[in-house]
Amino acid sequence: MAVEHYTLDFKLCAPADHSATVRGLQSIFQEQEMTETVHDTEGHGYLATFIGKNGRFAILRVHSHGLVTFDLQCCEGDDITQVDNLLNALEKKLKALLHGNVQRVKRLPALQRGAEVDRYWPTADGRLVEYDIDEVVYDKDSAYQNIKILHSQQFGNILILNGDVNLAESDLPYTQAIMGSGRECYAGKEVLILGGGDGGILCEAVKLKPKMITMVEIDQLVIDGCRKHMRKTCGNVLDNLKGDCYEVLVEDCVPVLKKFVEEGRTFDYVINDLTAVPISTAPEEESTWEFLRLILDLSIKVLRSSGKYFTQGNCVNLTEALGEYEELLGKLSCKVDFSKEVVCVPSYLELWVFYTIWKK
Known part of the structure; x- marks a missing residue:
């Protein structure tokens, strides 16, 4: 059974007289039949806990620096009207008691x-977002990660890998941006997709009549889940691992890239849609940055001289991380240049940076 946690905060212009404030509130708690326990704060304001009917538990704190906080926990199914009445009464009484100081x-x-159903997922820059999720449609642990697909009323089904929001059925802007935002001609070209187990890039790329697409995705369970539950994103391209102009390799992309380098195989476009946290069986994966550098170096080696490498970057607020990534581009075995584009990805609820990289 879930717990509902309510909060009520009063930011004050000056510290309050906690004794007078608490006395003024006691009648409300008595009406709610809540038993008070006062705790010693060693001179740092006032702190009391209250236990009431139906397992309700509350914390009232009058902070010495000028803040009054009230936290109320109720079990799911508690009488919402009673809870609202308590919060409304407290808010009204506190406004009266603290008149002129609020x-x-x-x-x-x-x-x-x-x-x-967990509705709370953090953004890349650490802000908590409550999604309108009403159903868990897929939840599996693979050898590499936890895979969830959750249904959102706004965004459709959302793929979440190890707690990180990856892609929703609403997120065509992400797919378009990581493919060059319509500025590229894929007709007759050879394309390599790294990751992309949701099938979104593959689905959109097939429509553009390429010569051949090779997609390398490490996790079969991601493909299985998205094939069934993300069809607005992947269409029917994941129904078979081979099509007229594409092939999906269920493998770790690092050894595959190394093999392509050894064979001298090259591509017109390399699209890196690997997860933000590296998943690989390669022993070189000592850190996120080393992994990114490894993937970049190998990808540039299989990129034709006129080719382009597309990848997601990060949230625009993470300027330090974006700066480090751009520094990394200057340390590759082959000199490259780059451009970047900022796109609003619907389910991310934040602006996201995408990079286009090419050989100098």
């Missing part, structure tokens, strides 16, 4: 903890 009042929607 800078801001903030009451957040209830946070659900321990629910069967």
